[in-house]
Amino acid sequence: MAVPLIDFSRQLEYLRRDLEKAIGYVIDHGRFILGPEVKRLEEEIAALCGCKHAIAVASGTDALMLALHAAGVGPGDEVIVPDFSFFATAGVVSRLGATPVFVDIEEDTYNLDPNLIEAAITDKTKVIMPVHLFGQMADMDPIMAIAEKHGLKVVEDAAQAIGSAYKNRAAGSIGAYGCFSFYPTKNLGAAGDAGIITTNSDENAELVRMLRVHGQSGKYEHSLVGYNSRLDTMQAAILLIKLPHLQKWSEQRIVNADRYDEAFAGVPNITIPAVKDYTTFHIYNQYTLASPKRTSILKGLDDAKIGYCVYYPIPFHKQPCFASLGYKPEELPVTSRAAEQVFSIPIYPELTAEEQEEVIATITRLANE
Numbered sequence: 001m002a003v004p005l006i007d008f009s010r011q012l013e014y015l016r017r018d019l020e021k022a023i024g025y026v027i028d029h030g031r032f033i034l035g036p037e038v039k040r041l042e043e044e045i046a047a048l049c050g051c052k053h054a055i056a057v058a059s060g061t062d063a064l065m066l067a068l069h070a071a072g073v074g075p076g077d078e079v080i081v082p083d084f085s086f087f088a089t090a091g092v093v094s095r096l097g098a099t100p101v102f103v104d105i106e107e108d109t110y111n112l113d114p115n116l117i118e119a120a121i122t123d124k125t126k127v128i129m130p131v132h133l134f135g136q137m138a139d140m141d142p143i144m145a146i147a148e149k150h151g152l153k154v155v156e157d158a159a160q161a162i163g164s165a166y167k168n169r170a171a172g173s174i175g176a177y178g179c180f181s182f183y184p185t186k187n188l189g190a191a192g193d194a195g196i197i198t199t200n201s202d203e204n205a206e207l208v209r210m211l212r213v214h215g216q217s218g219k220y221e222h223s224l225v226g227y228n229s230r231l232d233t234m235q236a237a238i239l240l241i242k243l244p245h246l247q248k249w250s251e252q253r254i255v256n257a258d259r260y261d262e263a264f265a266g267v268p269n270i271t272i273p274a275v276k277d278y279t280t281f282h283i284y285n286q287y288t289l290a291s292p293k294r295t296s297i298l299k300g301l302d303d304a305k306i307g308y309c310v311y312y313p314i315p316f317h318k319q320p321c322f323a324s325l326g327y328k329p330e331e332l333p334v335t336s337r338a339a340e341q342v343f344s345i346p347i348y349p350e351l352t353a354e355e356q357e358e359v360i361a362t363i364t365r366l367a368n369e
């Protein structure tokens, strides 16, 4: 039995009619950019994240870019990021003319290691940007304490973590800004690119709202140079149809993760993902195993037609575009090993029990070979 890594068509079966209706409304009212659905989405996401404001933008990458810009990051500044994340986390820092500073991760969660942050702070550091990787939040209390001690801002890359919680606090509600992506593979996925920024500060929200429309402060008046990063109304309409399902979907991912955890617990050469005591809600955007035998396991999964993906095979410090920063692999040993060992397997809510049994049986056999 072939098992895809992800299958969007299974959601469409029960969402199609509502989606088509919602798209029809937008075509009828014709307010295609920042229309009424965008405003409603912003209100609902702000409520979900326990934040005063949410500002919808064109993508998760833009959310990071605008948040860092609003936090004052520019040429000559440094931003601390984990070495292990999707490219956008580091890419946006460079695009603002600043320098990303790569810090190693925790062995068990793959998130930024708070114990290594202070050694990376210099007088150029402006922001610490933890990533809530795979849907589990980074250890925010020590990160916030370090930021406060050194007068730095924290921007949360919560692209993979919508609805997740740390000590009962929602992703996106702890740092100065939270940045979310609605890329189709995220737990709440649009039918294209979309993103949103959360904040509890009126002032921060105002600034991001201006940046999203060319820094416009009044009609054709620009108090700063901004971006064109407005969300399409069509995407907001689609997200509003999906949003009421999000909690149930994430809970089903947890059910699937628990089954995997139990099945893989005693399997040799397989490390299951850690869930920390501080994690109130892990949304499992990915379920990520690690194995020293990854090469042969992935070959076996190919043969068995079971979907997987390696998030992420190349740490930032090994990316050709960051070669000039001069990092040595031995400076970032945990990330280097993770990049060689991790692989993510099907976890989406519509995965059937039979499919999951197939994945479990195949990986268990391959790990024992």
Ligand SMILES: *Cc1c(COP(=O)(O)O)cnc(C)c1O
Pocket (backbone or CB within 6 Å): 059, 060, 061, 062, 085, 086, 088, 089, 131, 157, 159, 160, 180, 181, 182, 183, 193, 194, 195
């Ligand atoms: C998906 C993702 C982004 C970028 O979001 P896009 O909507 O694809 O631009 C940024 N950071 C992380 C960790 C992501 O997973």
